[in-house]
Amino acid sequence: MARKHAILDGFASRFSGVASSSGGRIALREVPFSAQLDFRANPADGRVVDSVHKALGFVLPTDPNTAATAGGRSALWLGPDEWLIVGGEGEESLLTRVLHTALGETFGSVVDVSANRTVIEVSGSAARDVLAHGCPVDLHPRDFGTGRCAQTLLAKAQVIIHQVNDAPTFHLFVRTSFAWYLAEWLLDAMTEYCAEEPIGVSVPLGGQESPSPLRG
Amino acid sequence: MLLIPCPWCGQRDEIEFRYGGAAHVEYPADPETVDDATWARYLFVRPNPKGPLAERWCHSQGCRRWFNIVRDTVTHQIMRSYRMEEAP
Amino acid sequence: MTRLASGGRIDRSRPLRFTFDALPHTGFAGDTLASALLANGVRVVSQSVTYGRLRGIFSAGVEEPNALVQVGGGTGSEPMLRATQVELYDGLVAESLNARGRLSPEPDVARYDKLFAHCDVLVVGGGSTGLAAALAAGKAGARVILADEQAEVGGTFLGGRDLIDGRPATDWLAEVATDLAALPEVRVLSRATAVGYYDQNCVLIAQRRTAHLGPAAPAAMARQRLWQVRAKQVVLATGAHERPMVFAENDRPGIMLAGAVRTYVNRYGVVPGHRAVIFTNNDSAYACAIDLDDAGLDVPAVVDVRPNPAGGWPDRVRERGIEVLAGQVVSDTAGGNRGLESVWAGQRIDCDLLCVSGGFNPAVHLFIQSQGRLRYDEILACFVPDEAPQAVAVAGAANGTFGLRDCIQEGLAAGAAAASAVGFGDGHPAGAPQVETVAEHPIVPFWLVPDESGATQFVDLERDVTVADVRRAVGAGMQSVEHVKRYTTIGTGSDQGKTAGINSAAIVGALLGQPVAAIGTTTFRPPYVPVSFALFAGRTRGQLFDPARVTPIHPWHVAHGAVFENVGQWKRPWYFPHDGETMEQAVLRECRAVREGVAAMDVSTLGKIDIQGTDALRFLNRIYTNAYDTLAVGHCRYGLMCKADGMVFDDGVVMHVGPDRYLATTTSGGAAAVLDWMEEWLQTEWPDFRVRLTSVSDQWATVAVAGPRSREVLRALAPAMAADAVSFPFMAIREGMVAGIPARVCRISFSGELAFEINVASWYGLRLWEAVMAAGEPFGITPYGTEAMHVLRAEKGYAIIGQDTDGTVTPQDLGMSWVVSKKKDFIGRRSHRRADTARPDRMHLVGLLPVEPEDLLPEGAQLILEPRQEPPVAIVGHVTSSYRSAALGRTFALALVKGGRDRMASQVYAPLPDRLHPATVTEPIFYDKEGLVRDG
Numbered sequence A: 001m002a003r004k005h006a007i008l009d010g011f012a013s014r015f016s017g018v019a020s021s022s023g024g025r026i027a028l029r030e031v032p033f034s035a036q037l038d039f040r041a042n043p044a045d046g047r048v049v050d051s052v053h054k055a056l057g058f059v060l061p062t063d064p065n066t067a068a069t070a071g072g073r074s075a076l077w078l079g080p081d082e083w084l085i086v087g088g089e090g091e092e093s094l095l096t097r098v099l100h101t102a103l104g105e106t107f108g109s110v111v112d113v114s115a116n117r118t119v120i121e122v123s124g125s126a127a128r129d130v131l132a133h134g135c136p137v138d139l140h141p142r143d144f145g146t147g148r149c150a151q152t153l154l155a156k157a158q159v160i161i162h163q164v165n166d167a168p169t170f171h172l173f174v175r176t177s178f179a180w181y182l183a184e185w186l187l188d189a190m191t192e193y194c195a196e197e198p199i200g201v202s203v204p205l206g207g208q209e210s211p212s213p214l215r216g
Numbered sequence B: 001m002l003l004i005p006c007p008w009c010g011q012r013d014e015i016e017f018r019y020g021g022a023a024h025v026e027y028p029a030d031p032e033t034v035d036d037a038t039w040a041r042y043l044f045v046r047p048n049p050k051g052p053l054a055e056r057w058c059h060s061q062g063c064r065r066w067f068n069i070v071r072d073t074v075t076h077q078i079m080r081s082y083r084m085e086e087a088p
Numbered sequence C: 001m002t003r004l005a006s007g008g009r010i011d012r013s014r015p016l017r018f019t020f021d022a023l024p025h026t027g028f029a030g031d032t033l034a035s036a037l038l039a040n041g042v043r044v045v046s047q048s049v050t051y052g053r054l055r056g057i058f059s060a061g062v063e064e065p066n067a068l069v070q071v072g073g074g075t076g077s078e079p080m081l082r083a084t085q086v087e088l089y090d091g092l093v094a095e096s097l098n099a100r101g102r103l104s105p106e107p108d109v110a111r112y113d114k115l116f117a118h119c120d121v122l123v124v125g126g127g128s129t130g131l132a133a134a135l136a137a138g139k140a141g142a143r144v145i146l147a148d149e150q151a152e153v154g155g156t157f158l159g160g161r162d163l164i165d166g167r168p169a170t171d172w173l174a175e176v177a178t179d180l181a182a183l184p185e186v187r188v189l190s191r192a193t194a195v196g197y198y199d200q201n202c203v204l205i206a207q208r209r210t211a212h213l214g215p216a217a218p219a220a221m222a223r224q225r226l227w228q229v230r231a232k233q234v235v236l237a238t239g240a241h242e243r244p245m246v247f248a249e250n251d252r253p254g255i256m257l258a259g260a261v262r263t264y265v266n267r268y269g270v271v272p273g274h275r276a277v278i279f280t281n282n283d284s285a286y287a288c289a290i291d292l293d294d295a296g297l298d299v300p301a302v303v304d305v306r307p308n309p310a311g312g313w314p315d316r317v318r319e320r321g322i323e324v325l326a327g328q329v330v331s332d333t334a335g336g337n338r339g340l341e342s343v344w345a346g347q348r349i350d351c352d353l354l355c356v357s358g359g360f361n362p363a364v365h366l367f368i369q370s371q372g373r374l375r376y377d378e379i380l381a382c383f384v385p386d387e388a389p390q391a392v393a394v395a396g397a398a399n400g401t402f403g404l405r406d407c408i409q410e411g412l413a414a415g416a417a418a419a420s421a422v423g424f425g426d427g428h429p430a431g432a433p434q435v436e437t438v439a440e441h442p443i444v445p446f447w448l449v450p451d452e453s454g455a456t457q458f459v460d461l462e463r464d465v466t467v468a469d470v471r472r473a474v475g476a477g478m479q480s481v482e483h484v485k486r487y488t489t490i491g492t493g494s495d496q497g498k499t500a501g502i503n504s505a506a507i508v509g510a511l512l513g514q515p516v517a518a519i520g521t522t523t524f525r526p527p528y529v530p531v532s533f534a535l536f537a538g539r540t541r542g543q544l545f546d547p548a549r550v551t552p553i554h555p556w557h558v559a560h561g562a563v564f565e566n567v568g569q570w571k572r573p574w575y576f577p578h579d580g581e582t583m584e585q586a587v588l589r590e591c592r593a594v595r596e597g598v599a600a601m602d603v604s605t606l607g608k609i610d611i612q613g614t615d616a617l618r619f620l621n622r623i624y625t626n627a628y629d630t631l632a633v634g635h636c637r638y639g640l641m642c643k644a645d646g647m648v649f650d651d652g653v654v655m656h657v658g659p660d661r662y663l664a665t666t667t668s669g670g671a672a673a674v675l676d677w678m679e680e681w682l683q684t685e686w687p688d689f690r691v692r693l694t695s696v697s698d699q700w701a702t703v704a705v706a707g708p709r710s711r712e713v714l715r716a717l718a719p720a721m722a723a724d725a726v727s728f729p730f731m732a733i734r735e736g737m738v739a740g741i742p743a744r745v746c747r748i749s750f751s752g753e754l755a756f757e758i759n760v761a762s763w764y765g766l767r768l769w770e771a772v773m774a775a776g777e778p779f780g781i782t783p784y785g786t787e788a789m790h791v792l793r794a795e796k797g798y799a800i801i802g803q804d805t806d807g808t809v810t811p812q813d814l815g816m817s818w819v820v821s822k823k824k825d826f827i828g829r830r831s832h833r834r835a836d837t838a839r840p841d842r843m844h845l846v847g848l849l850p851v852e853p854e855d856l857l858p859e860g861a862q863l864i865l866e867p868r869q870e871p872p873v874a875i876v877g878h879v880t881s882s883y884r885s886a887a888l889g890r891t892f893a894l895a896l897v898k899g900g901r902d903r904m905a906s907q908v909y910a911p912l913p914d915r916l917h918p919a920t921v922t923e924p925i926f927y928d929k930e931g932l933v934r935d936g
Ligand SMILES: [Zn+2]
Pocket: B006, B007, B008, B009, B010, B059, B062, B063, B064, B065
């Protein structure tokens, strides 16, 4: 079998440099080749939901913009009858079988979209701030936390944002043709967080903009 | 920069949506049997009120669902947002 | 020197050097350029834009009409800044501008940033009201953003001498700032001006972040940041702007707003003169007289238009021995090249400083942008906020509430109410501090000192507009203040008439015999202050201006010297030049390779939509103009779709890949629009259809291998796949291993030659391409780009949607009736019977052969029928595609021509600047009309 090529291969060293240049406030890497299935089914059909639950360990989420995770696999809500089922590399055939079995003769669809999007992982204490430079959705912990997902825009690229832990760590699912653009945009948006000299007068989010509002 | 309530995803910025024009424009049940004037009305004539207007939007960067809102064309206040299958 | 020995909020231990118009000066940390200039005795800072009159600093803030400067040299040079808002730094270089800015010819290398922010309560304005509001909302637990335009919060009362709880107000200010800093969900933005208020409480805030640091600004730090705030509730605590009164010769350096003079004295420790007269119609300027008296200036008189000003403030001033000239006005001034020397107020009074106050205008600019309405308050003599459709409250001076005690109370109440409205707290704020107040004598509205002498009376200082200009406008029939604005240019300067607008309305009212309330204000539109284009652009410039979409094969194209073409957002190889080759030579070579040997192209950019479900066939038959009933699994078919008006919208190939399952391709630029279009019909008109659509555009990488020897290349790559013409016929699909990669191969041709398109998962795309190039090497395989592809398809007469069509073209116009079903209904079908759509003289797609075989007609060239016509010349069409053909050995073109199919073999002419270029109309197909070569 031929070797797969990660679309952001050429960004690897620039990505890995972020952790140290940001003083540990941000880490950035590509997580390529995850299995991704676009799954359409009727969420009111208990038999389908049970079947997926038995096979994968999670209940398909019906609350908009939420995700369910079990055993390293997740289901991200994409629409009222649509989910993105995410698994490990090479699991697309297995997941396709599981989902087809769950559907049985009922109306729905299973489409392998594993190579349609790659995943950029952004994590660290400044991750939320970096995303706020281009994302119109409120990612504040009061509104968005671990287990939440949203389909939205990051700069001019459509993305699915999935918060996977409280670090916080975000998985950005981006179409491969937009991945270079988004990678360049992220690196640019991180400039202030990765400056060689720490920029003391700016703590952009979650605190004061300047040490004292009196002497900004 | 409207803030548009998607009936599924909640309040989202206008940049996530595609505009679909006036809502509740009936597609003729059998286009082949209507006269030219009726067909032209379907194609080209749309309401343009000063005030509330029902219109169609698609959450194209989000859940990809088409839905309707009622928006005041003067104040841009959005009075209602409802799913396709809901009554106007 | 006019700097006081002590006092103010400047740091006398940190002197800063700067130059103004090349002369060196020194100021202190904490100064603005304006306060430093005044401290250095610089009274003249500009000449007026039309009359060249000398002008001085007039205000201490955003409303400044005179002191416009250019700051910085070289690439960091910024024009049209207000000296009253420029913070001093060591080494600052400033020049006067005389109201006309100058852009730097160098590109701006600074970084500009944008940040989306969300909050429960946005408070605009960090004066006493705004601080109180932010504190009340923050303590209730709400997420709060407080945006203040200055370097330090405090607003106007940094320039006052009020007491709170018996201590200087600045002590209270420091405590509030500390309290706010301790609240984790409160964010205080300094140097942040709210510039636009849009729908659903979207507020844009422009923040200046490094300009005050001068050369010490960190390069990595964005110079400015645009905050796009979405707030559940907004509290506008934007304060008020003092307005002058209008009188003869009222523009001399040394004539200033009284509140501004207080600010210079109390905040910056600067006295902008030696002998000061006050001219007022209200109590506020009496505090100015006291401040100046305390600072040691001579204050010979307060000229008050009110007949008998009495009570706390006038009494305090009289107690100091300062004369109050009641019922008097300043009707004229005299001066020289250093500005004011005396005023006339029924008597000549020598003075070099005249402090004017005509009352205060609430800063309602943002409130109006939010679609709020104003009403005129007769007692306060100003326009104040009335109804508002959005979730906004106005508090403090912006609401017509003047006086520190009332402002703090109203701010606390507004902040608590806003927080409570979104679920934080009970709406009752903590108690307000004690503030000493003095009962005020009411203002008497006064706008214009009558003048019969014909002396010049300025209404708008920045635009140099006088009362005579307003009189002329009204005399010419202008009655609306909007018309007077445009006739006279009042309010059209970069200050947007902040000190001129209401005065002009009052003067128009006086001329028309109407009260100012009936005249109203002009509409305030964003931005509230000038904003640089660079800030709006943010990081959306250069390579981040728009997404550059690339295929997985892109690195190979770059490594092999491709020249790229922008196709929508895609970067596609245009052609692959060899050393020393021109584009024309390269394209001809690539075309020859396709026609005579074998060539490969990256066609991964095509949109792809997975269509499945038991009604998929029914759905396709409605969407596309042609029918799919006879398309068997394992085969594909060209498809065309129209909008309901019958005009061609997009095209592609529909592959039947399994039972009830299809894969449709779209044009590279049309993928998103086609998917939304399909979903719209499915979700709104045919919700009962059992069909599901999924975008898979980026799932697949696709390589087209084209040319008579392409079959040999495929055989080398996929030995197990029967590739002969019988086993693998035209428009068939085969699945199998290609170069060890699971692939779907389609026998499709967009060039007319034998060709195969190989689809693999995108992560194998680069691998596949390399394998194709290796397998093709023995056959001389040639990579080709979009230009050769365009030439080859045009030789076959295949239209490109969006190039040969423009939304007004039907399939019949393209000569493609063969792809329009006569038997079934589809979107747009009814429109093809409309009288206009069925006209015989519509624009038809035809071929053109220029009479001179080397003549390459430019795309877009208009076409006419007769070489010699009297104007108006009738245009009969235009060229849509035009190329040089290797196969034909000459140039050729496609064109849309009126009634074109009835003009075969006739001549048309392209009138180009040099001469008429004749061409012959032909069928739109130039190569292999019989379709003999596509089987190889
Ligand atoms: Zn949605």
